[in-house]
Amino acid sequence: MKAELSTGRGLSLGPKQRLPRSFFQERAVSTAGKLLGKILVYRKKDYILAGRIVETEAYPGKSDKASHSYQGRVTPRNRVLYASGGVLYLYIIYGIYTCCNIVCSVKGNPESVFIRAVEPLIGQDIMRKNSPRVKDEKFLTNGPCRWTRSFGFSKEMNQKSLTGKDLYLVPTGRQAFKIVPKKRIGIDYAGEAANKKLRFYIYGNRFVSKL
DNA sequence: CCAAAGATCGTCT
């Protein structure tokens, strides 16, 4: 059977609509804002998952104490941050959860945007199988480790391209929403950097993880 | 309702 490729609101989510690689070549701070409202499409053999990005955090790299690439240090884990923008940076946290970032900027500049929450659009049945304990749909995707679990993202997808035919972003048409800037979550150790408003979310969206 | 602790291991020091 053919998987559904429409949101039911006249919006096509086929790979022809996907954002080009150039979209990801900008700095983390501007990319973090632009990613809001974009639709993440993940196509597997037997199903399709899609969700709208509603909450992001910018990690502007070398100058940011909270970034994994602070001071330009290169380790086996963060190496992919130095790639050209448009690929995934995935890592395990607390031994069990996976965090997902989108590498941006140009090759050699280790900036990224952390995706904190999405709004499920397609494939909620699959997401439920991936997150069997979740009852309320809201908790499938309203947090960085929740949505990655529901989407089945794992460390093996590290470095995967976001501009391929099975994983890509689609812009929506006109989108009217207010963007709220806030402090980032869980980086109190980062001193001054912790106070910068580098987290952005769509005002009023119920899948935002924290207000 | 909220605070506290447990889970669980790759990564860096």
Place this chain on the structure above:
DNA sequence: GACGATCTTTGGA
């Protein structure tokens, strides 16, 4: 050897 860009469960008020 310590800890984390987190989430869930538990236990007390």
